[in-house]
Amino acid sequence: MITDAEAIAASLDQGQAFVALFDRHFDVVQRYLRRRLPAAIADDLAAETFTVAFDARARYDLARPDARPWLFGIATNLLRRHRRSELRELHALARSGVPSDPGTAGDAERRLDAQAAGPLLAEALASLEVRDRDALLLFAWGELGYEEIAGALEVPVGTVRSRLHRARRIVRTRLAAAGVLDPSLEEVS
């Protein structure tokens, strides 16, 4: 199988070669955007990510075989236009319910699951600086590594590390304050 970089190089002459990139990566980009935005906007941006990428393909660094970081970088740029939608959605989720009372729940339910923590998480994510949120969600939802996030956001790896660290600390502190996470949990970085 040819690499993404080879497909992009071929697309400089034969535009249709670029469709291979779509077939490989559309689903992950769409899934990522759908978790951050209302579905209709997310689908539109997912499609736009690839038309924008096509127009920008001449500037792609062909030394990078995997195009995912580049595509996620474009998707993240497009997402900025819709930050207000994202925040509205998160604020709506934050208001949508409160976690069940751990005092009356049984052992199994005492471990608050992600669903119950949802409103708190939404609130915590909404409170992050946009750069920190981008880094965190590229990591958690985009499943990119540090190096790949650095490529996507065009910042040094050290910057990614510090943004992720800060974002996780803020989320952890908020969840701990609400009793969802044990505050004594060791910091994982």
Place this chain on the structure above:
Amino acid sequence: VNELDLIRAFRATEGTPAAAAGDARADARRRLTAHIAPPERPRRRWLVPAGGLAVAAAAAVAIALTSGVEDRRVAPGDAAAALNQAADAAEQGRGLGVLGPGDYFYVRTRHAYPSTSVDGPEGTWSIVQPAETESWSARDASGRQIGRPHGRPSFPTPRDRERWIAAGRPAQGVPRTDQRVPAQANPWYLNDRAMSYRELLALPTDPAALRAHIREAAGDSGSSPDAETFTLIADMLRDNPVPSRLRAALYRALALVPGVTLRGELEDRLGRAGVGVSYDDEDGIRQLLIFDPRTAAVLEDRMTLLRERRLLGYRIVVDSGVVGSVRERP
């Protein structure tokens, strides 16, 4: 369980492909293949400026609505004088006051932006469907919102219109809605900073301090901090319940932004007389704000892609004011 596990599980179902997501995939694939090989008229390639991807993407779907660029050559004038005149008018109390309990900020706008292409039996077309919105917002943003198409759609070429007709003239772009809006703790935004009404009122009213505050909130959005400052100030003046003192400070802060240029006396799309100031950003897009310096009201703002002399979109403030219920209009 740590916070990362919880985040990974959060909104996981939104990320799983549903049937609808499959349709979206097919649509997106068609959009890409049509984009790579435009069926008829080859689209002029938009050169993507570094760091300006989002703007370039908006520009790539630009449609000529009408000639967008003001042809009149204006002598380089003093934008600050016009902006400060509006500020003076606001300070003389000819604008909005502070919203009290039970008050609603009402605003009616008309706007048009090009919509993305749609696939029909005879191929892809582009459409611009103008829309009108009305909103009533209390201090906590609770209230009502109405949206509806306004006027006939327009098309960049006759072929676009033919294809739309062949597809059965589908309604597009603007759903008819009339909905209640719930209260929110921090419903007012300066870029991505959510503010309560109290925080909105507490924004600095010293022009330099306000400009610095907005510039900081701009972060790395937009094509430059000054361009984004222009956008954010226009947004605030247009559709936020900004009381007179803050409104005056916003006009004065805009007068401090380098690159803001007086475009002279202009009429808005409704034929109302005003004064225009503009900012041309690095991506070749002009933002134009038309306001009435005697009342400090915003009349219209529009974006134009200068190189292609195309209007990218506009928003007109038809009417605004304070009313006592969501069934009243000023």
